Amino acid sequence: MLLRHARSLLFLPASNPRAIAKARTLPCDMVILDLEDAVPEERKGEALDGALGALAEGFGGRLSAVRINAEGAASHGREMIGLKGTAADYVVLPKVEHPKQVKDVFSVTQKPVIAMIERARGVLAANAIAAGEGCAGLFMGNNDLRRDLAIPDQAGRAGLSLAMQTVVLAARAAGIAVFDGVFNRLEDETGLAAECVEGHALGFDGKTLIHPAQVPVANQVFGPDAQAIVDARRLIEAASGGAERFEGRMIETMHVEQARALIARAEAVER
Incomplete structure (x- = not known):
């Protein structure tokens, strides 16, 4: 599966064998083994060992990634070296503010890097980060x-909208994938669905998640629905080149390309 086709990207602690085993039964598109926020400092080494063992066993065709600790953390170098030569598809790097941070991780691990944009400086540098060597995608943190940004927790996401759109624009200009941030309220499925719809409307490819129960909602919102696929196939069959009328609207080559991209995404998800 191409990274841009991923709908649901699930973080789980690399130090939790039960969570890792369960991930192999879930319909998530990517498993992200976390060595950072989900793991206390005294268990970083254990978590790295757990991640390496889990990667060796694989995730049944799901994309896999490891979130290492940020530049400057005591375990950062050890984690980079440990991931070189593993089966991880990607390395997730937190708190990125400069493209050199991504390049350094890519150089050591020889893995494409997904950069997490978590600070104002990262947002302002998003164009350079996305276009930099080794960067395969962006996560909103x-x-x-x-x-x-000193935005209160209860204030919703209005204050983040400019930052989110800036990151989407940077990813699209660089031709890489971009994913919405996590939703914290574990028992609020309605709120999760609303945030997924908002993220999809902003242009994100999928959503990062922190609980298995969130996977079906993300898959539904970010995955092409059956009717959209039928409509896309009908449009492709009807198109004959150039601008023309189709079912009461004007279509051109751009719309055919969009329809083909939607079908390719659906086929990737089905596989």
Whole structure:
């Protein structure tokens, strides 16, 4: 599966064998083994060992990634070296503010890097980060970004909208994937669905998640629905080139390309 086709990207502690085993039964598109926020300092080494063992066993065709600790953390170098030569598809790097941070991780791990944008400086540097060597995608780190921007927790996401759109624009200009941040309220499925719809409307490819129960909602919102696929196939069959009328609207080559991209995404998800 291409990274841009991923709908649901699930973080789980690399130090939790039960969570890792359960992830292999879930319909998530990517499993992210977390060595950072989900793991206390005294268990970082254990978590790295757990991640390496889990990667060796694989995740049944799901994309896999490891979130290492940020540049400057005591375990950062050890984690980079440990991931070189593993089966991880990607390395997730938190708190990115400069493209050199991504390049350094890519150089050591030889893995494409997904950069987390979690601070104001990261947002302002998003274009350079996205276009930099080794960067395969961007994650919104909305929890940390909210704190950096002094936005109250209860204020919703209105204050983050400019930052989110800036990150989407940077990813699209660089031709890489981009994913919305996590939703913290574990028992609020309605709120999760609303945030997924909002993220999809902003242009995100999918959503990062922190609980298995959130996976079906993200898959539904970010995955092409059956009717959209039928409509896309009908449009492609009807198109004959150039601008023309189709079912009461004007279509051109751009719309055919969009329809083909939607079908390719649906087929990737089905596989």
